[in-house]
Amino acid sequence: MDVTLLGTGAPAGLPRPDCPCAACAAALGEDARAATALVVDGGLLLDLTPGAALAAARAGVSLGGVVQVLLSHPHDGPAVEVPPGLPQPGRVPDGRELALLTGHRVRAVPLDAPGTGYAVTGPDGHRMLYLPPGGSPAGSEGLAERYDMVLLDVVGRPDALAGLRATGAVGPTTDVVAVHLGHEVPPGPEARRRLAAAGARAVPDGTTLSVGAYEDVPDLPRRTLILGGARSGKSVEAERRLSAFPGVLYVATGGSRPGDAEWGERVRAHRERRPGSWRTVETCDLVPLLGEAGPPLLVDCLSLWLTDAMDTVGAWDEDVWARGGERALRERVSELTAAVRAARRTVVAVSNEVGSGVVPATPSGRRYRDESGRLNAALAAECEQVLLVVAGQTLVLRG
Secondary structure (H helix, E strand, O other), X not given: OXXXXXXXXXXXXXXXXXXXXXXXXXXXXXXXXXXXXXXXXXXXXXXXXXOHHHHHHHHXXXXXOOOEEEOOOOOOOOOOOOOOOOOOXXXXXXXXXXXXXXXXXXXXXXXXXXXXXXXXXXXOOOEEEEOOOOXXXXXXXXXXXXXXXXXXXXXXXXXXXHHHHHHOOOOOOOEEEEOOEOOOOOOOHHHHHHHHHOOOEOOOOOXXXXXXXXXXXXXXXXXXXXXXXXXXXXXXXXXXXXXXXXXXXXXXXXXXXXXXXXXXXXXXXXXXXXXXXXXXXXXXXXXXXXXOOOOOEEEEOHHHHHHHHHHHHOOOOHHHHHHHHHHHHHXXXXXXXXXXXXXXXXXXXXXXXXXXXXXXXXXXXHHHHHHHHHHHHHHHOOOOEEEEEEOOEEEEEEO
16 A cells, blocks of 8 residues: 655645744755645545645646545635546545445544544555544544554644554554644754654655555664753653653652742643653652663653752761762762663653853852763763753754
């Protein structure tokens, strides 16, 4: 079963007409995208968009063999003219299945938002799932045990991908293709980086994909360290990297601080950003968690873990530090480093990058700065990917 993507963009396309944003300005060449529409084996057209015939001609395919046109989402814009020779577009009722003369079977998948998803099974038995922008399956009704290819709004609904993974509809061999791409993410390398972190990819308009064919998608790194300064966006980056995966365990090392309203507000903001399917545990005892099998682990943050460790060994007292506190801290860092090295589960850890500004005025401040640098360096050596976030922009240091 072959799928030709006539467009891969959001309903308004990319760049959006009359939009002056930086993302739209950079959407040139292969990064320019028409509204998403696709042709399956030349006979099934999913979503009729303006300029479909011209897009098909550019892709080198003919719409003359199309026997069925299906719409997936309501169009708020003007009515789209049906090119001569194409059948009138329709929609399959939720839960119903349509059998085509071409040998394809199309099942309508109910969504949690307006619109319809389509699960297509080809004559060769390969299975594909196509979801409209902003849509996610409402439960597992109509979903296959495993799809060979899934096309969905990865950027806008990463939780939809997480849900498909949780049900087994998306597995390690599923080709996840991002469509409905708009100006929410800068096009080019940044878009490819974010999609790769979700286990997905994007292709240019006009690309023909073979459902069930092997695609050499980069493996997700098992261990990732994300560094950055205060309010740099490092926590947002960490959460975004795992938003397309189910059952994430969020490890908050800061704990609660009764009576500190400002800290409580910070914690509340973090919690509201996390998907509802994630679990949260407040602890600095990271080694046992790293040694367990289970879903991805997000640790935020190692800087607070270090503060707790230095408190425990008495690192702030010069005499205690000299009489064994330093050695005790080194042992704790070594134990954590070894646990990260041996971890079998996916780990994303956040840490503050300090020491780039004014030298602290106190010995304890300088000690914390130095130990933080040593901790970051030790853990970075054990991670397949290391990122630095500056002013909300992510720089790949390794991986």
